[in-house]
Amino acid sequence: MEAVAQKIRETAAKLLSEGKVDCVIGYAQGTVPMRDYPYFAYTPEEAQNLTWSPFCCNNLANFLIRRPKGEIGKVAIVAQGCVSRSIVGLIKENQIAREDVYILGVPSPGMVDRRKVQDRFPLKTITEVTVDGEDLVVKGKDFEERIPQKEVRRDNCYTCVQRNPVIVDEMMGEEGPSDWGGNIDAVAAPWEKLEPGERWEAFIDEVDSCIRCYACRDACPLCYCHVCFVDEAMPQWCGKTQDEADVATFHILRAFHCAGRCTDCGACESACPQGIKVRRFTSKIEKDIRELYDYSPGMDLEATPPLSVYRPNDPQEFIK
Amino acid sequence: MKSLLEYVGIEPGRLHFSWISSAEATKFQETVVEVTESVKALGPAKHMIKDIRKVA
Amino acid sequence: MADKILAKDKLGDFLGKLQADYEVYAPQEVEGKPQWAPVEESDKVLWDFSNTHTSPKDFFFPQTEIMMRFKNVQDHENGMVMEAEPPLANKRLLFNIRPCDAKAFQVLDLIFVQDEMTNDLFWKDKRDKTTLVGLACSDPCPSCFCTSMNCGPASTTGLDALVFDLGDKLLVRALTEKGEAVAEGLDDAAEADQAAAEEQTKAAEAQISSSVGMDKVNERSVMELYEAGMWDRVYENCLNCGTCTYVCPTCHCFDIQDETQGESGRRVRNWDNCMSWLFTMHGTGHNPRGAKKDRVRQRFMHKFKYIPVKRDGEIGCVGCGRCVLLCPVNIDVRRVVNDMNA
Numbered sequence: 001m002e003a004v005a006q007k008i009r010e011t012a013a014k015l016l017s018e019g020k021v022d023c024v025i026g027y028a029q030g031t032v033p034m035r036d037y038p039y040f041a042y043t044p045e046e047a048q049n050l051t052w053s054p055f056c057c058n059n060l061a062n063f064l065i066r067r068p069k070g071e072i073g074k075v076a077i078v079a080q081g082c083v084s085r086s087i088v089g090l091i092k093e094n095q096i097a098r099e100d101v102y103i104l105g106v107p108s109p110g111m112v113d114r115r116k117v118q119d120r121f122p123l124k125t126i127t128e129v130t131v132d133g134e135d136l137v138v139k140g141k142d143f144e145e146r147i148p149q150k151e152v153r154r155d156n157c158y159t160c161v162q163r164n165p166v167i168v169d170e171m172m173g174e175e176g177p178s179d180w181g182g183n184i185d186a187v188a189a190p191w192e193k194l195e196p197g198e199r200w201e202a203f204i205d206e207v208d209s210c211i212r213c214y215a216c217r218d219a220c221p222l223c224y225c226h227v228c229f230v231d232e233a234m235p236q237w238c239g240k241t242q243d244e245a246d247v248a249t250f251h252i253l254r255a256f257h258c259a260g261r262c263t264d265c266g267a268c269e270s271a272c273p274q275g276i277k278v279r280r281f282t283s284k285i286e287k288d289i290r291e292l293y294d295y296s297p298g299m300d301l302e303a304t305p306p307l308s309v310y311r312p313n314d315p316q317e318f319i320k
Numbered sequence: 321m322k323s324l325l326e327y328v329g330i331e332p333g334r335l336h337f338s339w340i341s342s343a344e345a346t347k348f349q350e351t352v353v354e355v356t357e358s359v360k361a362l363g364p365a366k367h368m369i370k371d372i373r374k375v376a
Numbered sequence: 377m378a379d380k381i382l383a384k385d386k387l388g389d390f391l392g393k394l395q396a397d398y399e400v401y402a403p404q405e406v407e408g409k410p411q412w413a414p415v416e417e418s419d420k421v422l423w424d425f426s427n428t429h430t431s432p433k434d435f436f437f438p439q440t441e442i443m444m445r446f447k448n449v450q451d452h453e454n455g456m457v458m459e460a461e462p463p464l465a466n467k468r469l470l471f472n473i474r475p476c477d478a479k480a481f482q483v484l485d486l487i488f489v490q491d492e493m494t495n496d497l498f499w500k501d502k503r504d505k506t507t508l509v510g511l512a513c514s515d516p517c518p519s520c521f522c523t524s525m526n527c528g529p530a531s532t533t534g535l536d537a538l539v540f541d542l543g544d545k546l547l548v549r550a551l552t553e554k555g556e557a558v559a560e561g562l563d564d565a566a567e568a569d570q571a572a573a574e575e576q577t578k579a580a581e582a583q584i585s586s587s588v589g590m591d592k593v594n595e596r597s598v599m600e601l602y603e604a605g606m607w608d609r610v611y612e613n614c615l616n617c618g619t620c621t622y623v624c625p626t627c628h629c630f631d632i633q634d635e636t637q638g639e640s641g642r643r644v645r646n647w648d649n650c651m652s653w654l655f656t657m658h659g660t661g662h663n664p665r666g667a668k669k670d671r672v673r674q675r676f677m678h679k680f681k682y683i684p685v686k687r688d689g690e691i692g693c694v695g696c697g698r699c700v701l702l703c704p705v706n707i708d709v710r711r712v713v714n715d716m717n718a
């Protein structure tokens with residue numbers, strides 16, 4: 001892990017000093033435990049702040065499109081499997097040009113779900129979490145405990161199908177195994193297992209703590225619409241209140257807009273301040289896309305996204 | 321969309337898709353009957369209802 | 377009123393008696409997190425917690441609040457009947473509120489209730505009918521910085537009474553008439569208990585590890601701060617989501633909308649936030665805060681410059697640290713203010 005971080009710092013410093021890129025987007029160590037954050041290095045000195053850890057839960061591809069155009073030129077970006085797949089998606093959707101991005105590929109160690117760690121110490125304050133090999137060392141005021149990382153990874157990391165980047169300009173470490181052995185189809189769309197009559201309650205129960213901050217949307221590299229449907233005022237598609245119907249509309253439609261595009265990076269769930277399992281929506285949609293079109297987003301720069309084309313043999317059982 | 325709505329608990333049979341040409345009057349009539357019967361059978365919608373009237 | 381003492385095992389009786397007059401709420405464990413909830417069993421009331429996950433501001437400023445209802449009535453002289461929403465029916469008591477959150481409401485009072493013309497009835501009604509009984513912090517978190525924000529672990533501003541947890545007993549200090557009504561009937565505290573409370577406060581203050589400098593922020597002019605180069609970096613990784621503002625006890629922006637259904641409708645106000653471009657979008661198409669940098673700068677300038685300038689040095693932040701913990705990209709307000717102060 002530290003070797004990868006060192007390689008990222010060295011490479012970033014080199015790219016910046018040689019003028020090959022104007023900015024390197026990576027992660028830096030956060031001010032609170034388990035929250036390393038997106039960091040923009042513009043000079044070789046700033047590149048020394050870059051890090052790599054199991055606490056890098058944001059999807060950096062987000063920052064390739066959320067910057068005012070022309071503000072920066074060519075950028076290098078640290079990308080693990082899911083982030084690289086998002087980059088592929090953005091290239092295919094003509095949001096960025098391949099030649100404008102220099103991809104520093106990293107094999108993903110699987111990211112830690114800070115809530116799972118916190119849940120081990122209910123109501124206690126965690127003051128420091130460090131990585132020691134395969135374990136985390138969690139410290140609080142009156143405790144210190146080791147937890148194996150594999151017990152507290154984010155849900156999406158267990159079922160990741162591509163930990164290694166799919167497109168790369170330079171690798172920052174050896175490629176690792178592509179998955180953890182988890183089967184996404186076995187755990188995707190958890191409410192399918194419920195009776196139809198029980199699903200609505202499960203759905204509302206999941207989203208009833210939503211505060212409509214839209215962090216899930218804003219953390220997502222797919223959500224780059226200039227005006228999001230929830231911000232449309234004429235007509236106002238989605239009400240602004242905490243009424244169940246308004247909150248439900250937001251969650252259903254946000255997920256629906258990601259259909260055939262979501263790489264299951266988990267940035268939405270990591271961003272949610274309320275711990276809502278928003279992947280319960282997107283995992284259902286992507287499972288349908290795999291079943292109907294045998295397609296996983298972002299795996300291949302050449303593949304055609306199924307929802308952007310018409311084929312005579314497209315499934316149409318839903319049409320009468 | 322249909323699949324997603326059913327996944328979150330909207331009853332199957334509330335959302336219908338049909339492909340009807342402007343020349344297919346009979347199919348249109350039949351579909352409308354089928355849709356209304358299917359929705360009537362389900363009764364009033366229970367979910368995604370925003371009733372802002374004062375609760376008496 | 378002298379400091380009072382209450383044995384912790386008598387808490388049930390104490391709260392039970394209060395429940396005859398108030399709806400009593402307190403932080404309790406809800407889905408693994410400390411959250412505000414109505415008190416049903418007194419042993420569920422938390423003592424050992426940092427602070428509630430989200431702030432209690434929605435007791436006074438709900439995320440969605442109905443302001444009035446209206447209905448088209450043809451034979452009415454105005455063609456429409458408008459009906460105010462009824463005020464709060466019962467008195468409420470928030471038990472074990474942290475001093476920082478109570479301080480936040482005192483700051484918000486200065487904004488919601490200024491004079492005859494600026495008198496938010498919705499806010500004031502709930503404030504008037506609510507009693508705040510605080511719980512002094514004995515164990516502040518690393519993310520707390522209240523002592524830099526006109527506040528502290530045993531700050532009394534905004535509170536009606538303050539409770540010190542002394543293990544098997546509680547020292548209850550009434551601060552206002554409302555607070556005296558709560559403490560009435562309890563035995564007087566011994567001097568040793570008072571000394572223990574003071575000692576606990578000193579220890580807690582010493583434990584606050586992070587501090588933020590405001591001296592240069594106060595000295596500098598609005599324009600000097602506004603044009604500072606540091607803003608060019610602060611906003612870089614901001615997602616422009618509303619997390620920081622919605623978990624903040626002092627953020628108070630809202631959006632008012634009329635919703636209609638047939639002939640009737642209602643006026644609602646919902647939380648809104650300065651991170652959203654829509655918040656400042658004009659009907660003309662012009663947006664005075666059109667760029668992300670403008671919006672991020674607004675949040676910090678509002679809290680640490682505009683409010684202090686307009687409200688006699690009060691700060692629009694109480695150092696509770698919620699945004700520090702919950703910002704998805706770790707934009708740490710302490711770092712931002714220190715940059716403003718650099």
